[in-house]
Amino acid sequence: MGLFLAQLLTGLANAGALFMVASGLSLIFGVTRIVNFAHGSFYMLGAYVGYSLMQVLPGAVGFWGAIVLAGLIVGIIGALVEVLVLRQVYSAPELFQLVATFGVILVVQDLALMIWGPTDLLGPRAPGLEGIVRIMGEPVPQYDLALIAITPFVAIALWYLITRTRVGILVRAATQDREMVGALGVNQSLLFTGTFFLGCALAGLGGALQLPKGGADLLMDFTILAQVFVVVVIGGMGSLPGALLAAVLISVLNVFGVAYLPQSTLVLMYVVMVAVLMWRPFGLLGREEVAGELGQVGEPDRPVRPAGTAVRVLVAALLAVLAALPFWGGSFAVVLVTDILIFCLFAASLHFLLGQGGLVSFGHAAFFGGGAYVAALLVKYAGTPMELALILAPLGAGLVAIAIGWVALRATGVYFAMLTLAFAQLLWSLVFQWGDVTGGDDGLVGIWPARWASDNDVYFWLALVLSVGGILVLRHVAHAPFGYALRAARDNAPRAEAMGLDTKRIQHAAFAFAGMMAGVAGGLFVFSKGSVFPNEMEIARSFDALIVVFLGGVKTLSGGWVGGATFKGVEDLLVRFEYWRLALGLLIIVVVIVAPDGIVGGLRKLGERLGLLRPDEAPRGTAAPAAREPAE
Amino acid sequence: MTPILEARHLSRHFGALRAVDDVSFSLAPGELLALIGPNGAGKSTCFNMLMGQLRPTAGTVILDGTDITGKKPRHIWRMGVGRTFQITATYASMTVAENVQVALLSHHRRTFAFLPYATRLYRDEARALLDTVGMADQADRHAAILAYGDLKRLEIAMALAHAPKLLLMDEPTAGMAPRERVALMQLVADIVAERGVSVLFTEHDMDVVFAHAHRIMVLNRGQLIANGAVEAIRADPKVQEVYLGGGTLFSAERAHA
Structure with missing residues (x-):
């Protein structure tokens, strides 16, 4: 009983910081509709800034003062990021802003490395609260009790701000209909900047508050991000009480999970999230997302047109030059381009899902990594030849996609995205923790190609044929009847349903198809590296694909592979430098601001302006009216 | 002749609100039937139940002799029902x-x-x-x-x-200029005449309704208050009451003037 209580208290103490970070993310999403990937980075900054301040400021006053100051400073940094970066891209297509926040993650990572160095920092103890209290014989840190006492105050202060003040009314109004709030004469820019300040300050506060428990390290941004996403989604995007409820739920579950089911620790919160979303598709206290309200929808996609003869000839010629690479490039170039080709197919498969289907998946690495592991496991345990493994990898990935899609497609919009993320993480933790079979963190090694393909040049040709072939198939499907049905379901689902189309089934098929194509890339990847590790399935890998798809241009046909090739190529150039993340992050931010339609979209607009391309007729001021039917 | 579409005691309640309350009607093949009524009368709710977007609280919808109550829109479409939306959906x-x-x-x-x-x-x-x-x-x-x-x-x-054998059109001329409205309804009337399609449409513009409808039904506060030929509807005191009010307000104003 005593132990149970002590664990419950630990869980509640952990919930404090988690709630603060999650409520910040929830606020920002509610008002600005931006999924702030960088929220974990602000939490990390809070921890580092708090640590530095605590070195300078003395005593108990210094300790608590440092925490508050850290929150304020991080809040100001957040507001600066909003003004300098995000404000430039509010009119960009749906969810595009998350690319910018991804750039911020990279920048913050390297800045933190520059300023505070690579070693983990041990957080100082809170003066006067160093000891433990015995509750029913069990030791409970005094600081934990202090955290449990502080959290309700923060929650109540937030609650007061949101429900009782004018600012709160504006924030709530903006979460319901921000265009209307703007139309009523409220300065939206100020409201957005203010929300960013508050949201980031909360993240910084959370980071500084947990210093005595967890210290500061360079990995804490992604660690907390996954948890915070889960909390916000379980609670309901945009709901503060929901965030509190979910933070407590997840923290307490985690503590008990560690105590009673240690092998489940990584999986547990995702299982809970999936269970909650199957029961309530919009979280515990969330409300239904209306299609197209995730930020501006932007101008509608252009109609797709099959390429003309000239383009086909040009592409064929370029492919011929590329195929001759082993004769004119060095052996290093061959390996590099093999990498790029595989990544391009992976990106193109996600681009198909996102661009044609309008289905934003945050967990596409599940199918890339899934295909890779299927191939690796087959070789390792069944001695499967490479050729067969390359065929079975996409089938395996496709089956996984069918299973995940079956659940995830019950939800829409951000909730769909979060469910795919949860499933990808589930799969990742399964691979990570089931060491006996998958090798866990050590991965599976010694997976080499068949003898005929073991030469780098030959494997390059194999990758070229399969990757380019895959990309061409994806492109063809966009022109095929199935592609049109998929776009119909995206453009206007009620219309499509009232026209005999089973939109969910069409989307499910597209999800499985995109998963299969990612699986092809995964299979190719294993044999090119000779090994596979769990990080091929982790969040960062999913984000890589997502980022390049947006950078390439969602509303174009070739954005996927163009973004993939550019990003991978630049990354390979930059990794030689010490602070390559900083450079890459800044580059991403610049591209986001300069070309909000992505590289291909931006080039197309440039071409039209220069008179090289025939422009679309001027579109109407707004996109087609939302597919909502007010019932009378 | 069996009706192409038949609604029997159709009701839909939203909480305490009876948006559509015990509505029954039928539509003959080749007929151009108008469903009119003031804002909030329940026209769109009624429509959404016919096409399967909304499940009725009670009652049945019969299409050409087959019960289609509760079927999904895509199934109803496959059975030969087309629809257009109040806000264009393309x-x-x-x-x-x-x-x-x-x-x-x-x-x-x-x-x-x-x-x-x-x-x-x-x-x-x-x-x-x-x-x-x-x-x-x-x-x-x-x-x-x-x-x-x-x-x-x-x-x-x-x-x-x-x-399709039946077209459901929810306010086909909403948001259009007067001249365009007449042209569009003429087009619909021609389609009915040439293809033998039956059409049920809701409409606010009385010119359009009286010029083209073969028959008119009037819905008010969820209930069907009139159903008949154009002239009969025009002369119906209940319909005039709904559309023009009792005249009390207007005549009072005139008395002041």
Whole structure:
């Protein structure tokens, strides 16, 4: 009983910081509709800034003062990021802003490395609260009790701000209909900047508050991000009480999970999230997302047109030059381009899902990594030849996609995205923790190609044929009847349903198809590296694909592979430098601001302006009216 | 002759609100039937129940002798019912012709096909349909840039793609200029006459209704208060009450003047 209580208290103490970070993310999403990937980075900054301040400021006053100051400073940094970066891209297509926040993650990572160095920092103890209290014989840190006492105050202060003040009314109004709030004469820019300040300050506060428990390290941004996403989604995007409820739920579950089911620790919160979303598709206290309200929808996609003869000839010629690479490039170039080709197919498969289907998946690495592991496991345990493994990898990935899609497609919009993320993480933790079979963190090694393909040049040709072939198939499907049905379901689902189309089934098929194509890339990847590790399935890998798809241009046909090739190529150039993340992050931010339609979209607009391309007729001021039917 | 569509004791409640309350009517083949009523009378709710977007609280919908209550919109569409929406619903990322071609793809059950290029499929059929509504010259324009009246006509072409026996049109002329409205309803009347399609439509514009409807039903506060030929409706005191009020307010104002 005593132990149970002590664990419950630990869980509640952990919930404090988690709630603060999650409520910040929830606020920002509610008002600005931006999924702030960088929220974990602000939490990390809070921890580092708090640590530095605590070195300078003395005593108990210094300790608590440092925490508050850290929150304020991080809040100001957040507001600066909003003004300098995000404000430039509010009119960009749906969810595009998350690319910018991804750039911020990279920048913050390297800045933190520059300023505070690579070693983990041990957080100082809170003066006067160093000891433990015995509750029913069990030791409970005094600081934990202090955290449990502080959290309700923060929650109540937030609650007061949101429900009782004018600012709160504006924030709530903006979460319901921000265009209307703007139309009523409220300065939206100020409201957005203010929300960013508050949201980031909360993240910084959370980071500084947990210093005595967890210290500061360079990995804490992604660690907390996954948890915070889960909390916000379980609670309901945009709901503060929901965030509190979910933070407590997840923290307490985690503590008990560690105590009673240690092998489940990584999986547990995702299982809970999936269970909650199957029961309530919009979280515990969330409300239904209306299609197209995730930020501006932007101008509608252009109609797709099959390429003309000239383009086909040009592409064929370029492919011929590329195929001759082993004769004119060095052996290093061959390996590099093999990498790029595989990544391009992976990106193109996600681009198909996102661009044609309008289905934003945050967990596409599940199918890339899934295909890779299927191939690796087959070789390792069944001695499967490479050729067969390359065929079975996409089938395996496709089956996984069918299973995940079956659940995830019950939800829409951000909730769909979060469910795919949860499933990808589930799969990742399964691979990570089931060491006996998958090798866990050590991965599976010694997976080499068949003898005929073991030469780098030959494997390059194999990758070229399969990757380019895959990309061409994806492109063809966009022109095929199935592609049109998929776009119909995206453009206007009620219309499509009232026209005999089973939109969910069409989307499910597209999800499985995109998963299969990612699986092809995964299979190719294993044999090119000779090994596979769990990080091929982790969040960062999913984000890589997502980022390049947006950078390439969602509303174009070739954005996927163009973004993939550019990003991978630049990354390979930059990794030689010490602070390559900083450079890459800044580059991403610049591209986001300069070309909000992505590289291909931006080039197309440039071409039209220069008179090289025939422009679309001027579109109407707004996109087609939302597919909502007010019932009378 | 069996009616093409029959609603029997149709009701839909939202909490305590009876949006549609025990409505029964039938529609004969080749008939152009109008459903009118003031704002909030329950017209769209009624419509959404007929097409399966909304489940009735009680009552049944019979299509050509088959009970279709609670069936999904896509199943009802397959049974030969087309519909247009109050706010035009088209595919903004496609050309005008492609919008119709998608309907044809669905009709020919080719949605899961991977060959050939969709733009080449049923192009002539799509053109013919666009010709019917006078849109053939705009076939290759991007649907997102059409004028609203043209979108309405495009929607009709899409709804005709599977040669429906029944068309449900929710405020077909909403948001259009007066001259366009008359032209559009003339087009619908012609389609009814030429193809033998039955049409049920809701409408606010009385000129449109009285000029073209074969029969009119009046809905008020969820209940059907009148159902009959155009002249009978025009003379019905209950209908006049609903549309013009009791005259108390207006005559009081005149008394002041």
